[in-house]
Amino acid sequence: MTTAALPNNSIPDRSFWQRNQQTWAPWLFLAPAILFFAFYVIFPVFQSFNLSLYEWDGLGEAEYIGLRNYEDLYYEFIDRDAFYTSLKNNIIWLVMYLLAIPAGLFIALFLNQTVTGIRLYKSLFFFPFVISQVVVGLVFTWFYDPAFGILNVVLGWVGLGPVNILGNEYTVTYGIILAGLWPQTAYCMILYLTGLNAVNPEQIEAGRLDGAKGWRMLWHVVLPQLKPATFIAFVVTIIGALRSFDLISIMTGGGPFGSSRVLAYYMFEVALSEYGFRMGYGAAIAVVLFAIMMVFICYFLWSMYREERR
Template identity: 65%
Template sequence: MSSPAPPPQFSWWTRHQRQLAPWLFLLPALLMFGTYVIVPIFESIAISFHDWDGLGEAKYIGIANYVELYSDPDFRTALKNNLVWLVLFLLSVPIGLGLALFLNQTVTGIRLVKSMFFFPFVISQVVIGLVFTWFYNPTNGLFTQILAALGMPGVAVLSDEHLVTYGIIAAGLYPQIAYCMILYLTGLNNVRPDLIEAARLEGAKGWSMLWHIVLPQLRPATFIAVVVTIIGSLRSFDMVSIMTSGGPYGSSRVLAYYMYEQALSEYGYRMGYGTAIATVLFSIMLVYITFVLWRIYQQEKELG
């Protein structure tokens, strides 16, 4: 009897092609991400341990910048304002959901109404900041006129250190609510009508229908809305810069704007101190980003 033919010999590439092919496709993106994101992050952290004006020779000072941050009242004000932004900015999620439920109707003219609510999202942040600056004008602004019509005295919102942060947050909520509304409108278009009909046959309606049937199907939209809203609140810079430039007396500063003041404005040129502020802000974001990635991983495991 003839001996059986030896098994065919496959090359190393043929044996590992399925495992390597995805990484080859990802390699260009990973190289770009590493070069323009990961490396600059570590370079910034390294700069935070130096005293440097951005031009001359950097002097290593260890953790002195972070020790100074601990006792810096302006840094504490900026950090507190960021936390206020974080809490109040999340109001855009339930308000956006409410508007989406209101606009998710098939009545005449609803598309025009939708476009009016969508309009703030496509406007530049600079324009929105300027509009709200005029809105809060204590002399002839619309807000002052509304208070006068209600018999209340006018309030200089952007000049009051106790109110200015809330006034800027209101301006930032204007486009953010529109963004969350768009996400929920998209999610409502994907709600399964058979589940809605089955719930109606079981007697579900109103809040019961919303809580047990609609909201579970809107979970992906809610997740994206919360993620984008939190990241937007932590990197709030443009509204503060346009409306108050951190004033009055630095009471509306946030970490991103304080970093800019210390590192890049004519009042600072302290690159080491500015990057220390940036590192603290990045650390706060990193905690949240890690949580988000963990949630995505858990969801992928459940689906797989």
């Protein structure tokens, strides 16, 4: 006995949502995050660029001045004034902050071993990552103190006089960067520890059979598998170096004589501090800082894209 086929008009039509559920469902889940990102990140970027074209004290009426704020920044750079010092210090931060990446890698390689007391070692190296930058700044301020700081106590044991790291315009930037490297190295270490857990053991064994060990094993087998972790470490470290603010504010306040300023702190000074609430000028500094960040981030994104295509 055969059953007659149902007429086409007896099959109910599916709704638009039923037909496109798999396509639209991910976007609906992402919609809140996209809206927040657009409202709190994308929109302020364009708003800052627009504000940089005005002279505004934050209270009165804004006056359109075109690119005059950028011209003032250019002349400050030529005259080696505050903007030049801030940009130079940011470059020093950027170069020295990258030391956190190899340091974090080698610490992660050590902590990835099976040795006695490894949990204690992991806790000690992880500790700087969980404490506040304000606490880090205060700890290193006491550490560098020329009167009772541990650094000068140790130098006194070997017959060296007290050194005022934060009071010397030639050493203050390096002292603050060293304080920042402490938690940043811990962050890179965590990234590499996560990446090492995903390393393919079969490739390690194949490398050993081919005679690779030590540096050759690390360079040819391990590091290629850690490229995603390295990419994230580079991006986060570069952004952290370029937007450094809290340690400078806590440890020196931009001193001595403005020698430890960076662009983020100088932006704060001209917009909200002693320079007369020049909101447009501060926004121009923010645009320059954003442009520098985008150059590095776009370069690393393009490099990763080329590697994926290969």
